[in-house]
Amino acid sequence: MNSSETIFSETQAISQTVANLPTTNPFTLSKEYFEFFPITLLRTIQKSELKTLSIPENYFSSFPSKMLEKIKQEDVNLELEELAPSLVGMQKQNPFHVPENYFPSFHATPKKDQAVIHTLFSYKKIIRYAAAACITGLLIITYTINKNNSASQLASVQTSSASDLSLESIVGYLDEVDEIKDGNDNDTPITAENNLLVDINQETISQVLQEIPENDIKQFIDQTGSTEYKSLN
Amino acid sequence: MTQQHSEDEELVAGFREPKTRESAFTAIVKKYQERIYWQIRRLIINHEDANDVMQNVFIKAWNGLDNFRAESKLFTWLYRIAVNESLSYLDQQKKRSNISIEDAGLHLEEKLHSEKDFDSNKAVWKLQLAIQQLPEKQRIVFNLRYFEEMGYEEMSQILETSVGALKASYHHAVKKIEDYILNH
The missing domain is CATH 1.10.1740.10 (RNA polymerase sigma factor, region 2, helix turn helix motif)
Known part of the structure; x- marks a missing residue:
């Protein structure tokens, strides 16, 4: 179908000149080239594969952290050797067990804690304070009103009585007050003679007692139980 | 096959x-x-x-x-x-x-001149000189058809171009080569 003849006739149809041109290869090439090419190619591939030797994924990115971990581990071991050599040989195995598929199925779902709302003004508190303030206010108002009333009443009484009284009566009252004061100011000692309205002395008492019959006195003593008895006669 | x-x-x-x-x-x-x-x-x-x-x-x-x-x-x-x-x-x-696109043909021509048996008077080399003047795609199509005797179907698979476009490319390439041969 795509034989030389077909192509020749196709080219001839387009250009007779080109169709008649030689199809021979003018380029030169050593005879051994194709003989050795597969071998040299395989060597090149092998060399390139050596260069691109496979390394684990993320090897270089994780290398520094892994090295640091190893260094730290060595430090820990050295310290342990000094402190407790018997513990060095012990395997650091975890004795605890975790339920199967715990970590793959673990979902850290944060609890939707409702935020504690701190209100600046509590109505309950305000109501209490307001009630207390009202009561206090009422008491103060009542007290002040009463005080004002009594004061005004006294003032009105004083003013009314003062206006009703004459100057002479006021002066007389003041003199009386002065006299009472003067009387109180006397420092005379209060004696039985001064104080008693009846002047009773020893003789009077003896006379009174002599007038009381002897039997009455004895009866009095018997009733009261008094042992002291002296005949007045 | x-x-x-x-x-x-x-x-x-x-x-x-x-x-x-x-x-x-x-x-x-x-x-x-x-x-x-x-x-x-x-x-x-x-x-x-x-x-x-x-x-x-x-x-x-x-x-x-x-x-x-x-x-x-x-x-x-x-x-x-x-x-x-x-x-x-x-x-x-x-x-x-x-090298600009216009000078690309000249660059390849120079390369041909440095070939061991190059002789511009010989038809085979003249043909090669003419081919180097072609645009890249026409050059590839001409080489595959003229020297490799490749069918258009296979060529369309290689170049991912329709058979009709390839035929047209070959036609233009042959015409340009003819023109070059006749004028040089």
Whole structure:
């Protein structure tokens, strides 16, 4: 179908000149080239594969952290050797067990804690304070009103009585007050003679007692139980 | 064609076995190296450069054969790698030497002049000079059709272009070559 003849006739149809041109290869090439090419190619591939030797994924990115971990581990071991050599040989195995598929199925779902709302003004508190303030206010108002009333009443009484009284009566009252004061100011000692309205002395008492019959006195003593008895006669 | 296809499948299967990996690969290289090489050489011109590209092509084949699906022929797959590697190499050369697209043909012409048996009076070299004036895609299409005698269907698989576009490319390429030959 795509034989030389077909192509020749196709080219001839387009250009007779080109169709008649030689199809021979003018380029030169050593005879051994194709003989050795597969071998040299395989060597090149092998060399390139050596260069691109496979390394684990993320090897270089994780290398520094892994090295640091190893260094730290060595430090820990050295310290342990000094402190407790018997513990060095012990395997650091975890004795605890975790339920199967715990970590793959673990979902850290944060609890939707409702935020504690701190209100600046509590109505309950305000109501209490307001009630207390009202009561206090009422008491103060009542007290002040009463005080004002009594004061005004006294003032009105004083003013009314003062206006009703004459100057002479006021002066007389003041003199009386002065006299009472003067009387109180006397420092005379209060004696039985001064104080008693009846002047009773020893003789009077003896006379009174002599007038009381002897039997009455004895009866009095018997009733009261008094042992002291002296005949007045 | 079917026999060749099953043979390729066996080679690929052998490559996937660690024990027969290298032997199977060597067999694949030996089978297709010449055709691949000349396709590269006609585009790159210089042998050393072509050899570099050859090695890149087969190293890529080594790395990709494990994932190769038998949807296309092994040869078609290798050819596609070769074409892509050649074009990449030429692009790199242009960038390295600061060559514009217009001067790319001249650069390849210079390379032809440095070839061992180059003789501009000889028709074979004149044809090569004419080919170097073509745009990259037309150059590839012309080489595959004129020298490799490749069918358009297979070519469309390699270049991922429709058969009609390839036919048109070949037509334009032949016309341009004719024009060059007649005027030089």
